[in-house]
Structure formats: structure tokens, C-alpha cells
Amino acid sequence: MADKAILEVGGQKYEFPIITGTENEQAIDIKALRGLTGGLTTIDPGYKNTGSCQSAITFLNGEEGILRYRGYAIEDLADKADFLEVAYLLIFGELPNESQLEKFHNDIKAESHVDEDVKKILDGFPKSAHPMGVLSSLTSALIAFNPSSVNVDSEEDMYKAIVKVMGKFPVLVAWALRKRTGQPLDYGDNNLGYVENILKMMFKKANADYDLDPVVVNALDKLLILHADHEQNCSTSTVRIVGSSHAGLFASLSAGINALWGPLHGGANQAVLEMLEAIKEDGGDTKKYMAKAKDKSDPFRLMGFGHRVYKNFDPRAKIIKKAADEVLGALGVEDPILDIAKGLEQEALNDPYFVDRKLYPNVDFYSGIIYRAMGIPVEMFTVMFALGRLPGWIAQWKEMRENKEPIGRPRQVYTGENHRAFKERAER
Numbered sequence: 131m132a133d134k135a136i137l138e139v140g141g142q143k144y145e146f147p148i149i150t151g152t153e154n155e156q157a158i159d160i161k162a163l164r165g166l167t168g169g170l171t172t173i174d175p176g177y178k179n180t181g182s183c184q185s186a187i188t189f190l191n192g193e194e195g196i197l198r199y200r201g202y203a204i205e206d207l208a209d210k211a212d213f214l215e216v217a218y219l220l221i222f223g224e225l226p227n228e229s230q231l232e233k234f235h236n237d238i239k240a241e242s243h244v245d246e247d248v249k250k251i252l253d254g255f256p257k258s259a260h261p262m263g264v265l266s267s268l269t270s271a272l273i274a275f276n277p278s279s280v281n282v283d284s285e286e287d288m289y290k291a292i293v294k295v296m297g298k299f300p301v302l303v304a305w306a307l308r309k310r311t312g313q314p315l316d317y318g319d320n321n322l323g324y325v326e327n328i329l330k331m332m333f334k335k336a337n338a339d340y341d342l343d344p345v346v347v348n349a350l351d352k353l354l355i356l357h358a359d360h361e362q363n364c365s366t367s368t369v370r371i372v373g374s375s376h377a378g379l380f381a382s383l384s385a386g387i388n389a390l391w392g393p394l395h396g397g398a399n400q401a402v403l404e405m406l407e408a409i410k411e412d413g414g415d416t417k418k419y420m421a422k423a424k425d426k427s428d429p430f431r432l433m434g435f436g437h438r439v440y441k442n443f444d445p446r447a448k449i450i451k452k453a454a455d456e457v458l459g460a461l462g463v464e465d466p467i468l469d470i471a472k473g474l475e476q477e478a479l480n481d482p483y484f485v486d487r488k489l490y491p492n493v494d495f496y497s498g499i500i501y502r503a504m505g506i507p508v509e510m511f512t513v514m515f516a517l518g519r520l521p522g523w524i525a526q527w528k529e530m531r532e533n534k535e536p537i538g539r540p541r542q543v544y545t546g547e548n549h550r551a552f553k554e555r556a557e558r
């Protein structure tokens with residue numbers, strides 16, 4: 131393996147080290163570029179070739195469809211672990227033993243109260259507000275109720291901040307739904323497991339018991355695990371870059387939620403379902419929508435297809451597709467949307483446009499179908515993604531602060547006007 135790269139500019143040669151990761155990924159380390167070359171920079175819109183950090187949290191190999199958290203295969207974690215164990219793994223680096231997990235859960239429960247005054251902020255939103263906007267605003271509002279900054283050099287302080295967020299965030303998620311559906315707010319039940327409690331907080335009616343369905347609990351647990359981290363994606367990079375200015379954890383997470391909201395990122399799960407609905411309403415003609423997706427003059431894209439990194443298959447999509455069949459079967463739900471999704475997938479997998487561009491179904495293609503079968507409204511889908519991604523964001527923020535990474539501040543190549551004389555208003 132090469133250990134250095136030579137760059138030649140105007141006849142002058144510069145040498146840069148190549149660093150190698152534990153999975154033998156290699157990167158040219160250009161930290162010294164500007165200093166050595168007298169100000170030369172690199173340009174890489176969308177950061178398609180740029181590594182922003184070295185990270186020990188998540189490994190993914192897009193060519194081979196591999197995804198691992200802290201070395202553990204996503205398939206094993208989805209099959210054998212629960213979401214709280216996976217959260218602990220991502221944040222602290224190892225799978226917890228029984229007593230570590232119990233302590234983690236107890237500490238989270240002790241912090242799961244959200245100040246009553248936050249309800250007043252929630253009250254101010256119209257019922258029609260998108261729950262992602264509500265969630266990011268309430269997460270940001272938590273700063274005012276938890277103003278002390280975290281001493282990142284103190285393990286205890288870091289731990290406290292983490293359990294606080296893990297405790298309060300699901301309450302905000304549930305409140306965002308209850309606001310939307312006009313239900314009184316609920317604090318859940320500390321006797322329940324983490325995921326069971328989330329479901330109860332979301333769905334319990336004021337005048338009735340809420341019976342937990344193990345099929346639903348298991349499905350949500352799996353979905354949250356599959357979304358828990360995905361290395362330096364748009365929202366995670368946002369969390370890291372906002373946190374790099376030493377803005378607090380709540381502020382960094384709130385920014386991450388907004389980044390996730392976009393339809394090219396986490397918002398795709400809502401967009402997929404809306405697309406499948408539209409196809410159904412339009413008579414189920416998948417060919418028509420395939421043609422639209424391929425037409426360069428049409429902005430329509432097949433939502434839930436394609437990925438910046440996965441160019442073979444998205445391992446999460448494989449697990450979710452199987453889970454969708456199981457969950458719908460177990461719940462006795464017959465959803466024509468699932469058939470449309472399968473039909474669309476089949477056509478895309480055999481279409482040269484999609485094959486040549488290596489466009490495969492991603493994690494969002496089937497997740498919405500499961501959420502829908504669980505009774506979660508479509509506007510809440512991206513909120514559910516945020517709930518799953520929470521431990522990943524926390525782990526990445528923690529790593530960035532502990533590694534004492536510098537503030538994120540990219541350069542640019544200026545393409546605007548050169549210096550010009552000021553024009554008085556009357557002369558313009």
C-alpha cells in the first residue's frame with residue numbers, strides 16, 4: 131500500500147502522507163496543503179471525495195454493502211440486540227453487560243422528565259405544524275431549561291449530558307405526535323423498556339389502557355437500530371460541525387434534526403410513501419413513474435432509491451424489506467402500497483438506467499410501509515428516523531469533542547466580482 135502521495139504544481143513537487151484506516155481505507159492527508167503550497171486549496175462540492183474526520187464508530191463499505199457499528203455487523207445487531215444496547219455500544223464503544231445496561235436505563239429514566247413550561251412552547255405551534263419543525267424547536271428550547279455547558283473533559287459530565295438527552299428526546303418525539311393528533315401529553319411509564327415506553331407515550335389514549343403488541347415493539351426496535359448511525363452523512367456532519375464551534379449538545383442535535391428533514395436525506399421516508407400513494411391514486415402505473423424518474427427534464431426522482439455511498443445494495447434495506455413482510459403478515463395488514471413498492475423495485479433492478487447508475491432501494495424505501503402498519507402518521511416518519519439516529523449523533527458529537535477537533539470551517543474559491551468603485555444610489 132502506498133504511504134505517500136506526490137502533488138506537482140507548476141513544476142514544484144509536494145509530498146503528502148497517506149493514512150490508512152483499520153479496514154485499509156486510505157486517504158491523502160492534506161492538512162499541510164495550504165501551508166506548503168502558499169494557499170492552494172481543494173474543491174469538492176458535496177464532499178464526495180473528502181473525509182472530514184477519523185472516526186472509530188461506524189464502518190460502511192458501499193461497494194460490498196457492509197455496515198458495522200463499532201465492528202459489529204448490522205445484521206447481527208438487528209437480530210440479537212435491542213436499541214438501548216446498540217445506543218450504548220455506539221456512544222461508549224462496547225456492548226454493555228447486564229448491570230451496565232440496567233444502570234444506563236435507570237439513569238435515562240431518572241432524566242426523562244421534561245419541564246412543564248416546554249408544553250407552553252408546544253402550545254404555541256399550530257396543529258398543522260410539521261412534527262420535524264416542532265421536534266427541532268423543542269430540542270433547541272431544551273437549552274434554555276438545561277443551560278449549564280458540558281465539561282467535555284469530565285467523563286461524569288459527559289455521561290450526565292448523554293442520559294439527559296436520551297431521556298428527554300423520546301418525550302419530545304411523542305409530544306410532537308400527540309400535538310398533531312390532538313391527544314393530551316403523556317410522560318409514559320418508567321416501568322417499561324425504552325422502546326415500549328416510547329410506543330406508550332405516543333399512542334396511549336387518555337381514557338384507555340395501551341396494550342403493547344410484541345410485533346410492533348420488535349419492529350420499532352429493529353427500525354431504530356437500523357437508523358442508529360451511518361457515519362458522516364448530512365445530518366451527522368451537521369451535528370459535528372455545529373458542535374465543533376463548542377455549541378452545546380442540544381443545539382448541535384437541533385441542527386442535525388433540520389438537516390435530516392430534507393427529502394434527499396431522512397425526509398425521503400415520508401416522500402417515498404407519498405410517492406407510492408400518488409402512484410396508487412394514479413392507477414398504479416409504475417412504468418409511468420419509472421419513465422418520469424429517468425427523464426432528465428423532469429425533476430421527479432424515484433424516492434427511496436440511490437445512495438451516496440452504497441453502490442451495490444443498502445444492507446439496511448434488505449433487512450427492512452424482510453421485516454415489512456413479517457410485520458404486515460403478523461399484524462394482518464394488507465397494504466396495496468407494499469405491492470406497488472415491490473413492483474417498482476423489480477422494475478428498477480432490471481432497468482439499465484438504474485443498473486448503470488448503481489441505484490438500489492435504500493433504507494427509506496420500505497421503512498414507511500412498516501411505520502404505516504404500526505399506525506404512525508406519515509409526517510412522523512422522519513421524526514422516527516431522528517429518534518433512531520439520536521445515539522449516532524450523540525456518539526459522533528462526543529467523539530468530535532473528545533478528539534478536540536478544530537472548528538469546521540471549509541474554504542472556497544471565490545467567483546464573484548473583483549473590486550469595484552462604490553456607486554452612489556442616484557447613479558445606480
Ligand code: CMC
Nearest residue numbers: 393394395396398423431432433434435436437438487492
Ligand atoms: N431517481 C432517479 N435518478 C436518480 C436517483 C433517483 N432516486 N438518484 C440518483 N439518480 C441519478 C442522478 O440523476 C444522476 O444521474 P446522471 O449521472 O445521469 O446525472 C445519478 O443518478 C447520480 O446521482 P447523484 O444525485 O449525483 O448522486 P448523489 O450521490 O449525489 O445522491 C441521493 C444520492 C441519495 C441524494 C440520490 O440518489 C437521491 O436523490 N435519491 C432519492 C432520495 C432518497 O431516497 N434519499 C434517501 C437516502 S438514504 C437515507 C439517508 O441518507 O437519509
